[in-house]
Amino acid sequence: MPHADRAPDARAVSPIIEKWGVFILAVISAGMLLVALNNIDLWAPDEPRYAQVAREMAQGEEYILLRVNGEKYADKPPLYFWLVILCSKITGGINEVSVRMPSALAGVGVVLLTFALGKKLFGARAGFLAGLVLLSNVYFIIISRSAHMDLPLTLIVMLMIYAFYHAWERGACLWWTWPLFFFLGALGVMMKGPVGFLLPVMACLLFSLLRRDWRAWHWSAALGAVVFAAILSAWLLLLWQRGGDEHLRETLLGQNIGRVAGEASHDRPVAYFLGVFPGIFMPWSPLFVLALAAAFSRGWGKEKAAAAILLPAVWFAVVFVFFTAIPSKRTLYMLPLFPAAALLVGRLLDSLISGGASRRAEAFxxxxxxxxxxxxxxxxxxxxxxxxxxxxxxxxxxxxxxxxxxxxxxxxxxxxxxxxxxxxxxxxxxxxxxxxxxxxxxxxxxxxxxxxxxxxxxxxxxxQKSARVFSEKLNETVGESEVAWYGDLREGVIYYSGRRFRVLAEAEDVAEYFSGKSARARYCAMREKYYPRIKKACREKDIDISEPIVRERVGGKTLILLKRQW
Known part of the structure; x- marks a missing residue:
């Protein structure tokens, strides 16, 4: 039986929204997020790297141990790359469309699930408006059409929260609810590490704690934990068999726990997201602040303690506080809280349209x-x-x-x-x-x-953002000759050139490489800022190298190609 303090939607809602709302959102979402996914090339840093990982996975038929340029890649779990390969069966290969399609489909799913959850919490019109809030956010559109794991992660988090709230609202839990919850949690871990499980679990725990209601927590959670452990154990065992102890340790500690502990990259100040979120959630961020106030301030809403309000508020707070607390921060990390913010804004817009908002809320x-x-x-x-x-x-x-x-x-x-x-x-x-x-x-x-x-x-x-032009010029210049790479490797060049590079770590290694005798010319690509260092190292060994024979701007970095001919 539904809880008594759930806010029913007693306002008149257009039958079009009631009956066709999900279809309308699906059409708009498909038009904005799925059409012409190949209208631009893959942009650094993430997109070409993910494309290359998926390509090498498919070419080597190795679906557990990830590789880039033939070297082991421990930064990410494998689920996104599996989805890319699955999409490539439809698109005819690993290309811009197949690499972006998992994120784009997840974006459509997030919009539709936002409507479904909003309808359950606040009514059909509020859910419909919440879906449109997401679709009218430029950042959400851009990321949906890019190859990133954060929107598939957001969809998994939403599904887990939806399953939990459905059980809580019923006042009882079906036996399969928690196995499904933990199964989704395992997918979240395999999408982007432990955060895919921790975020929804913390949100659900905090919600139950604040409501002082634990009826949704059922004995079948133990069965769910077994499902969770079985899936992850199978993956980690296969990873250990193929990659060994060191690779398993790097996958678990270096890139997952390491980000929480501050041992990975993207360190930012504690208040970083306080400045970032208002910008990326525009034009709705000012109304989001008002929506929070209208939901919880006395006299600004009739559901101060209602679960319908509490769920998205707790969801937003958990994600925001968690990523604020860890040292590693990227703008993308805010995406799992976008649906929660959209739900609160959708409720506010619904109250304005229906005449249910207070005068103060209307004035602001x-x-x-x-x-x-x-x-x-x-x-x-x-x-x-x-x-x-x-x-x-x-x-x-x-x-x-x-x-x-x-x-x-x-x-x-x-x-x-x-x-x-x-x-x-x-x-x-x-x-x-x-x-x-x-x-x-x-x-x-x-x-x-x-x-x-x-x-x-x-x-x-x-x-200016794509490595395609530089890669095509490199292939045209080099032909079948070997090419080395000095410095931080550009995966976009690997992907668009279709070749593997011999990676050189030190300037002296480049000089040694150029000093070797060969029937063919030798080439080395790098960022232009390293050129003086390489020129000096070669001069010390009496090696003459050319001025850059290819120079292109790629993603804010200038790449060059050097040559030595005997």
Missing amino acids: SKWLMALPLGIVALLSMIGLLVLAWFQFRGDEQTMVFIETVKRNYGAVIIFSVTLCMLGTTGASAALRKRWPGAVTAMILMGLTLGFATVFIFSPMGNN
């Missing part, structure tokens, strides 16, 4: 919606003026800018005009408290920004 919402909409309208108008000014000036410096955008000049104009209109009409609606119009304008503004980012601006910067 008016400005928190009007300001970003007005700023976007103003920036769009300024952008149109700047484009016109550049077009008529015609000097050499400004023509470089025109050359960059001229292929999409019409699309940029349409984009700017659309944003200007949405910002103006939306800000006006918000100031007059016409909430359906203001909310619609906010959502359409986010969708427009996401569409333009994906299909206009990202392709414009593709050549």
